[in-house]
Amino acid sequence: MWIAVDIYALLTLVVVFSWRVYECPMSEKNPNISIYFHVHLVSDSTGETLVGLMKASTAQFRNATALEHIHALVRSEAQMEQALDLIGSKPGVVLYTVVNPDRRKRLESFCAEHRIPAISVLDPTLALLGRYLGASIISEVGAQRNLDAEYYNRIEALDYAMAHDDGQNVQGLSEADIVLLGVSRTSKTPTCIYLANRGYKAGNIPLVPGAPLPIILDQFKNPFIIGLVASPDRIVQIRQQRLMGLKQTQQTDYIDQDRVRDEMRQAKRMFLKKGYKVIDVTRKSIEETAAQIINLYKAHHDTL
Incomplete structure (x- = not known):
């Protein structure tokens, strides 16, 4: 539930942000105008979790259309820098699941510096489960896709x-x-x-x-x-x-x-x-x- 609330609130901010970026004066007169905004999905795994969550969230905004940019399997500094270049050139919102602490910190610092909204979508759920189970996470990339x-x-x-x-x-x-x-x-x-x-x-x-x-x-x-x-x-x-x-x-x-x-x-x-x-x-x-x-x-x- 925490994830849903955080994502919906964040996407609301993105829509407002998009109005300003694309300067849509008609939006105030016509509430049915379509709003397009960039969404960057950054993951050191396949990114499927982010895609599913993003689609479920944006579906709640009738006139908002997300322009998806999927940065999957980001497992090196060079790959992260490549993703950041595109994020900087097409700012919007960043949803991420990055396990590596250094690459995660680099992404968060970049977004904060450029005032780009960003959220680690699994953090609220992991924190809740950690408190409930009294256990720490294993921080394993793509742990849910082990060949079991x-x-x-x-x-x-x-x-x-x-x-x-x-x-x-x-x-x-x-x-x-x-x-x-x-x-x-x-x-x-x-x-x-x-x-x-x-x-x-x-x-x-x-x-x-x-x-x-x-x-x-x-x-x-x-x-x-x-x-x-x-x-x-x-x-x-x-x-x-x-x-x-x-x-x-x-x-x-x-x-x-x-x-x-x-x-x-x-x-x-x-x-x-x-x-x-x-x-x-x-x-x-x-x-x-x-x-x-x-x-x-x-x-x-x-x-x-």
């Missing part, structure tokens, strides 16, 4: 998701943790990839009009099967965009409103008949869908 069993499990899950995507190797789905069913464009593949990154072995089977589900699916005991549905209008829109990307403009049953509505109706009937859990992905991001799937999966296994 969990890491290799995620890699295995990713391989599994790719090998069992879009109805491939249906018999192998008997070893899955989660199996997703849905008509075309219900985000089955990206959701499986996201679940794999969380360590779940997930595969998916598309529902094709006129084609029955593989009979073997009824024999599976281990996989938790979930049906994905969405608004027919939304499915048509996504399919049209896909065809445009493929430079196919002719009208087909694939994007016919009535046919798509019938596809979705049949899918829902089948899910109900089979007793599968159903998730409507119409207004959900991949992350939100995956989080709901994980909650259902855990609740299901708690009852076994």
Whole structure:
């Protein structure tokens, strides 16, 4: 909670700062004007923590758009100086996770000297945990990414998701943790990839009009099967965009409103008949869908 409060307060200051830097006199008359500002993410690891936190924070500012500058794997003085040169030329705000004390001090001194807002995003959480646990931190770069069993499990899950995507190797789905069913464009593949990154072995089977589900699916005991549905209008829109990307403009049953509505109706009937859990992905991001799937999966296994 401390991180969120600190980041939001800091970004508020950055937006104000940006108005002054870019001299936007219309901003006072038009509160809907877009504000662009620089955000430098400095890390001696991959920078993924900073990217996720920055996106979550800036999403709270409707008209603010961050211009990201990612300085990852900064593990030498030369790399730090290179990052500082860019920060100095494009000032805005600096979010950092730097373990090395000398490089961290150099970054903090530079930002203080040039009056550039900067914050070490993990400090409040580390301080809280340290007080609670009565322990000191190990100060290890990328400690959360050690090549442990969990890491290799995620890699295995990713391989599994790719090998069992879009109805491939249906018999192998008997070893899955989660199996997703849905008509075309219900985000089955990206959701499986996201679940794999969380360590779940997930595969998916598309529902094709006129084609029955593989009979073997009824024999599976281990996989938790979930049906994905969405608004027919939304499915048509996504399919049209896909065809445009493929430079196919002719009208087909694939994007016919009535046919798509019938596809979705049949899918829902089948899910109900089979007793599968159903998730409507119409207004959900991949992350939100995956989080709901994980909650259902855990609740299901708690009852076994």
